[in-house]
Structures are given as C-alpha cells and as structure tokens.
Amino acid sequence: MSTEQIPSRRARPHALAPPAWLLEGLRPAPEPVPWAAVVRAAVALATPLAVGFALDEPEYGALASMGALAGVIGDTADAYRMRVLNIAVPQVVGAVGMALGTLVYGHGWVAVGALTLIALVSGMISSIGTVASASGLLLLLNAVVGAGLAMPQPWWTAPLLLLAGGLFVLVLTLLAWPVRGRQPERAAVADTYRALADLLEAAGRGPLYDERRHAVTEALNHAYDLVLGRRARVHDRSPSLVRLLAQLGAVIPLVEAAPAAHLRGRRLPPEVPAAVRELADAVEEGRTGAPGLSLPVAHTPVERALDAALRHAQKIVHLPDADPYNVDDRLGRPAALRVRLRRGLRDMALSRASWRYGLRLALCIGLAQSLVSLVEVERSYWVALTVTFVLKPDFGSVFSRAVLRALGTAGGLVIAAAVLAEVPRGWWDVPVMAVLAALVPAFSAKGYAFQTAAITPVILLLSDLLSHQGFDLIRPRLLDSLIGCAITLVFGYLLWPESWHTRIGDRLADTVDDAARYVERAFAPLPSPAAVPAARQARLQARRRIYRDLSDVRSEFQRALTEPPPTGQRAAAWFPLVIAVERIVDTTTAARVRVNHGAEPPAAQEVADLAARVRRLAEDVRGHLTPADASAPLPDPPAEDSVLAPVHDELVAALAICAPAVEEPRHRTP
Template identity: 65%
Template sequence: MGDPDGSKSGRRWRWRGAAARLAPPGWLLDAVRPRPAPVPWAAVTRASVALGVPLAVGMAVHRPAYGALVDIGAVFAVLCDSADAYRLRVLNIAVPQLFGVAGIALGILVRDRGWVTVVTLTLVALVSGMISSIGSVASFCGLLFLLNAVLGAGVVFPEPHWAAPLLFPLGGAFVLALTLTGWPFRRGAPERDAVARSYRAVADLLEAAGQEDYDVRRQAVTMSMNEAYDSILSRRTRDIGDRSPRLRLLAQLNAVTPLVEAATAARLPDRAADPAIPGTVRDLADAVAEGRGAGRPRALPPAGTPAERAVDTALRHAASVVGENSPAPDGAADLLGRPTALRLRARRAAADALLSEASWRYGLRLALCIGIAQTLVSVAALPRSYWIAVTVTYVLKPDFGSVFSRAVTRAIGTVLGLVVATAVVSNVERGWWDVPVMAVLAGLIPAVSAKGYGFQTASITPVVLVLTDLLSHQGVGLVLARFIDSLIGCAIVLVLGYLLWPESWRTRIGDRLADTVDDAAEYLASAFAPGAPSDDAQAARARMRRRVYRALSVVRSEFQRALAEPPPTGPRAAAWLPLVVAVERIVDATTAARVRANHGAPAPAPSDVTAIEVQLRQLAGQVRSHQRPVPAPVPAGGVEEGALGGLWQEVEAARAIASAGPDGPGG
C-alpha cells in the first residue's frame, strides 16, 4: 500500500526544508547575481583591437613576448577607462600609466632580493592604499603602482630590462589613442548626454508622485546630477570662457536644481504631474543632448497651488536657460560656489589622505597583507606565487565594494576563468591563433565587467593567463598553480585584511549617517533663516542641499557594500537602510516647505523651525553615540499641523526607525 497523503506531504515539506537549509545564503546570492547592464559595444571593440593588434605585430616581428607585454599594459588601461567625458578619460587612462611605469621599474629593481623585496613591496602597498582614498583617478594610480611593482618583482620578463617599463605604457597609450579617435566626432557629446540624463531623471521623478518608486527615482536624480557635475567640472570654472560650450552646459545643469526642488513640493498631493510637464522636461533633455535650443514649448496646465506655481516657474526658467546661447558666467558658476573644480577637491583630498585615520587604516591593512604574501614567496618559495599578491591587491579594495564578498566572488570567478583558460591553453597552439583568441577574450572584459566583480574576474583571468603563458611557456600546469595562488590570496585577505580589522558599525557607517542628520538640521536652519530670501541665500541653500544629498549617496554606497557581507553586518545594514531613506525624505520635506513658502504658502513660525532642528540634532547625537532615541514630546504651538507638519512627520518616522534598529545605532 502507498503512504497516506499526509505522509507524502510531510516528506515533501521535509525535503523542501532541507533544500532551503542547503541553499546558499542570501548575501552570497546577491554578491554573485549578475547586475543588469547593457553591453558597451564601443568598449568591446576597443578592447579587442587594443589587445589583438599588438599581439599580431609581435607575431609578425617574431617577438610574441613583446606583444604580450604591450597587451598587459593595455589590459590595465581598458580597466581604467571608466568615464564618459574625454577629459576624464584621458586622466583615467594616462595618469595611472605613469604610476604603473614607476611600479614596474621598482619591482624589476628589487626582484630576487629577499627581504629587500618584501620591505619594498610592503611600503609600496602602504603608499598605494593611502593614495587610493583620494579619488577614482588616484585609486587607479595606486592600483597600477602596486600591481606593476608586484609583477616586476615576480615575473621574469624578456630581456633587456627596460623592455617591460617601455612596453607596458605603450599598451596604455594605444588604448588612449583608440579612445580619442571618437573625440573629433563626439566632442562635448558625453557632457551633453550627462546633463540630458539629469533632465530625464527629473521627468521620471515628476511622474512618480504618489507611486512607490518615488524614492528610487529621486536617488537616480542625485546620482545623475553627481555624474554630470563631475563630468563638466573637470577643470576650474574660471578656466571656462564666456562662450564655452561647457559654460552653457553648466548653466543648463544648474537649472535642474529648481526643477528638483519644485518636484519635491509637487509630490505632496500624492498625484502625478500633468503629462505635459514631464513631457516638456524630456523635450528639454533632447534639446540639451542635441546641442540646440529648446524649441516651441508645450502648452502647460494652469498653476493654482504654490507647488504648481513652483513647478511652472522652474520649468519656464529651465526652458529659457536651455534656449540661451551665452549664459552669464557668474550665474552659471555660483550655484555650486567657487572654486568647484575637481582639481581643487583632489588637492584637498590628498591633504586629507595624509591625515585621515581611514586612509592610514586601509594603507596598513593592505601593507600587512602584501607583506605576508611576499614573505610566503621568500620563505616557502611558492612557484609563480606573485599571483597571491595580485589577488590581495584586487580583493582588498574597499572603494570597489565589500571586501568579504569580493574575496568569495573572486574565488568563484577565478574558477570560471580557469575553465576557459584551460580550454584555450590546452587546445590552441601557440602562434597566430592566439591573436583572434585574444581579441575575443579581451572583448569579454568590458562586456561583462559591469555585471559584477566575479564576472570581471572570470573575464580577466583567461586573458592574463594566456599572456603569461606566452612569456613563460608553462602550458596547462600554469592553471592549477594560479588557482591555488588565488585561494591563498583570498585567505590572506579574509583573515588578515578582514577578520583582524573589525570595523564597528559606528565607525564605518554610524558616524557618517549621524553627520548627514546634522547636515539636514543645518539645511533646515538655513532654509528658514530670518529675513527675505536673497539670491545669495538661495544659492547657498542649493549648495547645501547638493552637499547633503551627495553625502547621503556616499552613506548609501556604504550600506550597499555592507549588505553583501555575512551576518551580523548584512542583516544590520538591511535593518538600518530605511533610516537613510528617512533622512533623504526629511531633506525633501524641508525643500518642499521652503519652495511652497516662496510661492505664496504661509511661512513656518521660527519656533517650529527651532523645535524640529533640535529634534534632528538629538537624533544625530543618539545615532553617533549608538543610543536608542527616547520618545520626543510634541512641541507646543502645533508644529505637527503647521507649515512644517509634513517635515515633522518625516522626523518622527526617522526616530521610529532608529528606535526599532537592532542593537542600537552603534551596534
């Protein structure tokens, strides 16, 4: 007789329970799950040509090893080409190559010198780690400085000794030349596209009032504006001539700020804007992208409420700016203040890197791990073990994401890459067949890198192994050694670079989050400062709002990295992420109240502003000292029903989230 239905059902549920227990944890699935990203076909073509042509030239002149050296430099340049604007792309590719030359020369100089090599690479790792905190270009500089030093000390390059320091940057120069081929035809197009994306993001935001994805679309606005400002302000604004196209773009981007502020006020009725409004914003985006005037405007709905008047005023202002050929230089620059250039920010960041505890902490972590990796080479004489230090360098990059998840995903990506490398090395005869194979493998790097770190590792591993085999001629035996080296490098990072440096929740995220709450309180006080709102005051308020949102985007990035880590960090980040959203909504509510007051709504009483500011200061202090917020009494005067009633509700929601957080804000 068969089992009763209940028995079958019980076995089925037990099987499902066992399968659930054996399933990978959520944080690991999130780390290895591919992110949606389009294939950048232009970058794929450049990478294929950049690595295929030098290898073909090397084969033609019977110097395949020289072609492999050029290709190694080209691989690093392909990874550094991560910007859109041509000025930034030149910086991202060219400047790190100089550090790479210094690294490869220093590595060759100390090769096979025992403890001298260990000490030298350890000091290089310390310098590399500290300068990596300055910015994206400095991060690539530090990465290439250390990577090339490790390669120079561990790889036997073909003679003469000057070949590698000369041919590595030649590969980078070739990538840069390929990148600049489009400059005469697309000069200024990346910057225009960046500004147009900001307009389109605002159009999406206007359509999202009353919808659940409003916060997501607002975050997209912040990111797009950050990218656009960084793209345009790669030089000082005083270096932009009165008729410079970038001056016009800067004015057009500045005109987005009133639109964003008006969109926050328009959201309060919880209904989407009239379709003509986001449609007009998208028309402006098309005009910016094509570098033309705004054209004939659409018929806009009548503006009755203060929020509607704010949207109408901001939209007409943006249309006039987009259609203006020669904006005033001062008006275009002042919305973000002077000096606004990335150059000055880089100098300040460089000074901060020398004094920052975080930069020293990361530099020491990287130096310790590289020192241990290189000591293993000297003591245990592991074959081809320079790959251990290479693994440590790539995994222990906090600005690239969670260290823990990177170590795990690198191991997984390495396995996938080694499978491909084994098939290539064992089945493709060394010679001219390497050229098309290398072109295909190189194109995979930009094609899949945006999908996640593990996919990037899987695409780079076979390229580097094939190039290394062209230098060493070790065949399939090289593959297993690389796998073992990668596991050793990941283990060093997990133990010495992660577990032994337990950064507290308060140090890593709590303090930054508390600072943003303080910034929100300062923004509130500035928005409703006594006196009539002058143009200078409004510009200062716009700058402060941008700073607050930029700081919040940094905090959000830290949360995203923490989400990819195992318990207790990952679950704690998931529980606290809503507080970041709550602080963003507080800033939105402050802006909305100020915009409505500017367009006819009653202004809040100074006592109401002070009461809410005090509550925000207290919340910041409690987050910073990892204490649970105590219930706050409602101030006298009916602030919860006045002009700042919406803001008070957002503050109360933030306090409720902080009170419900696990283990207190400091954890």
C-alpha cells in the same frame, strides 16, 4: 506618511539559502553592454599580439597587451580630459612599478622588503582620489609581476612595452575626441533632465518615487562633476560650458518642486514629464529657439511652482548664449589640479586612515611574499596579485570581494582551461585574444565576480606567452588565488576592527545633523529684501550638499550590507532610517517651495522645535543604539494646515523606526 511605507527589517532567509550579500554579488547588474568599449578592448589587446608575432617576438606583444589590459580596465570616466588622466597617469606609475620589480627580481628577501615598502606607498596614495587609487593599484601590481616573472632584458624593456600598450588604448580612446569633445558633458546634463522626467512621472505613486528620486540625485551629482571638472581646466569663460552649467542650474527649481508634487498624492498631467523630456532632447542636440509650452492651468502653490520652474528651464535650455557672469556653480568651482594634488598629498601624509590602510596592505603583501619565499609555490607572484586586487576598500567590501574573486577566478579558469587545452599557440592566439578581451568591458559592467571571470583567461593566456607552461598554469592559478584570498581575509580584514566595526552610524548621525541645519536654513528669516538672492543661493547650496551627502551615505550603507554579521545586520537595521532622513529633507524642500508660491510660512518657534528634535534623533543614532533601544518624546505636532505638517509626519516615521512603540503619524494631504 505611514511607517508602513518605509521598509523595515528584511525578511529572514531560509537557513540553507546562500547569504543575501553573496546572491547580490552574483546577480548581474542591469547595465547595458558598452559596445564601443568592447570593440576598443578587442583591438587594443589583439593588435600588440599580432605585431609581436609578426616580429617573431611574442613576449613583447604579450607585455604590450598587459599594458593595454590595464588601460581598458582603467577607462572608466566619461569626459575625455578625465579619460586622459584615468589612463595615462596610472600607466606611467605602473611602468615605474614594473621597473622597480624587475630590478629586484631574483634577490630573495630584498624583493620581499621592496614589495612591502611599495605596498605601503601604494596603499597610502590610494586615499588621494580615483586616479591616485588606480595608480597605486598598478604600481603594486606591476611591481609584483616584475619581481616574480623573468622579463626581457635590458631592465627598461618591460616598462616601455607596458607603457606602449596603455598609450595605444589611450590613442584609440581619443580618436573620437575631435567629433565628440563636449558630448559626454552634454549627455550627462540631458540624462539629468530625463531622470527628472521619470521622477515627475512617478510623483504620487509611492515607492517608485523614492527609487527615481535617488536616480535624479546620482544623475545631478554626475553631471555637476563632469561640467565643473571640465570648467576647472578652462581659464576663460567658455560659452558652451557656461551654457551647460546654466542648463544644469535650471534643473534645480524643478527638482525642488518634485517633492511637493509627490506629497499631493496625485499623478501629474502627462504633459509635464513630456515637456521635460523635450528639454532633455534639446540639451543633447544643442537646439535653440524655445517652442511654445502647452501646460494645464496652474491653481495651487505646487502647480504654480512646477509651472514657473518648467517655463524657466525652457527659457534657459533654448537660450543661445548664457550670461557668463550670472551662472551659479552651486557647489563651487573646483580648485586647479595641482592645488588638489598638493592638498591630497598633504592629507595623505597626515591621515591616520591612509597610514592604516597602507600598513594593512604592506602587512598582507609582506606575508604573501614571505610565504612564497619559504614554501615552494608555483607562479608565486599570483598570491600577491590576488591580495592587491582584493584588499581595495575604496572598491567595495573586502570580505565580499575576496569571496567573489575566488568564485570569479574559478569561473574564469573554466574558460582558460578550454583555451589553453584546445587552441594551439601562435597566430590563433590573436583572434582568441580579441574575443576574450571583448568580454572584459562587457562583463565588468555586470559586477566584480563577472569582471574577474573575464580577466582571468586573458591574464592566463598572456602569462602562457611569457612562460610557455600551457595547461599547467590552471591548477597553480586557482591555488594561489585561494591563498591570497585567505591572507587578505585573515590579516587584512579580521585583524583590523575598522573593517567589521563600521562607523556607518556616525556617518548617518552627521547627515541627520545636516538635515536639522537644512530645516533651519530653509525657513530662516531674512534681515532685508536685499538679502533674498544671497539667502536663496545659500539655501540651494545647502540643499545640493545634503542631497549629495545622503547619496554618499546610501552608497556606504549599501556597501556595508555586503559585509558579514554583525556589520551587515547593523546596516540592514539602520538602512530604513537613511530613507526616512531622505524623506525629511524632501518634505522640507517641498514646504519651502509651497511658501515661495503663496503658502503661509511657519512660525520661527515651530521651525526651531522641529530642528531640535531632528538633532535629538542624530544624538540617538550617534550613541550607537540599536533601533529597538532608542526612545525620546515626540515633538508637539504643528497645526493641520501648516506647511511643516508633512515634515513632522516624516520625523515621526523616522522615530517609529527607532522606537516601535511610537504612535502612528497622521495622514495629511498638503
């Protein structure tokens, strides 16, 4: 493997060109339009408005539509049980936030103190998990709206209307549950097989293989999360879930054989990926009864590994009933929901990061509310709303979100201006809201700036129904958004060193250490034949964990790339090493597969030397060195016919990224 095959520094852009992170944020993601979500959003937001006009209470309809909008934005899960949590729990917490905000409306500095305290709690609970993060967001958002806008009386009216709108979205979401109850989990497992087929099709084809290997890791992680998450809530051994888990486990030998097939440097026969795609269709359709396989005769260890893995997967996929006591959870069965919640609350209370984020959010909300209390600002609650949306580190880079939100708001205001200027208030709002609401899920799939542009006119139309200001809402909305973005950038980003002094180097170093342990475990000697099954299970668990960690590290680096210098530059400098470490793990897996199917195992000293040098690489990265500063002697190369020779080549390629003077590694075909 040549170092030229690993991407190094990015090309220097033209001096007048927009920064790469901005162009990346404004480039629409290649995601399909979620048509079911589009129709659901149109119905969910337009129906409450129609009911409100029919009852001659348009304000009630607008509040219910606000709750529905939060439900539409929060409906991001695949499995139905998770969708219940993702929609219902944040809605209940959001209703509490609206009640608290309504109670302090018009109380001056009492409202400022209350919102600051709510912001602290909101920020801290956001660290527990995805559902808690959405709940914290709605808690603060609705509290800000309730404290800044006069709501219908009595005080519990607005919270109930918001909750009703959110639950209406939940009802629409669950209409298909009786028919498609297991479909999300089954589709996720089938998608894993299809991603694997694409990977095998790209084996031996250079950079395309790396891209598709990452897609397989993402698909496998997603499928395990869905299936194991569902299984955690089933107290008995559900046959359908056991079968899905067995089908997912049958993918693992094929995933392990893929790197070995890629290292051959030759494309696989088309019958191999075609057979995997047939398995994907069988999983999705629930077919049983295995048809015959027509595969080329296997001669080499790699071919035998693929043949054996494919035949095993075919047997498992078409098996009517899996053995419920012979299914490996790989990463372990998740704890019960109440146990995870208890752990999350404990970790939140003891976590320094949780407190720091809560304090950052509280500081910015307190400043925003203090500013609008001292300076006359129209529709002042929008300043704090902007701070809340932007200052969410778990949603991405705070810096890029602030800039993209300002641009998205400007784009959304163009649409809102046309609607408020040309569409008369009344029943015409219902079809207009249906169209605008349909854009929210369609644009959300394309990126944050596009989502902001879609949500802005919806919020302005609903705000107009509550305040009756019409076109006069446009200018204050833009001004308040810019003020909120400025407060976030200065007091929520620049003043906190962890925002722009990223720890991506430490995270990468930990993963390199894990790679060294994986090398050792992959070729660890077995004390007895009876220990083979346990050792194989431990090795598979280690492989799954390290691939998941590598996926998380890659995502963290991609997030850091959107930060301004020096964070973005540092991430760009180290990102090639992320790819190099992924290839070290890949070639280690390929070597283990070759040994399993007849190749000579490496000597214990050879494995120890290689693992030691990988650990030295981790120490170099942990020292926060820039790539040009790191240097260390190379390990002695293994014999030409050693299964570890490709691993050594990938290690040398990784070292070459850190030390450009390192000699070019040898090219071998295993």
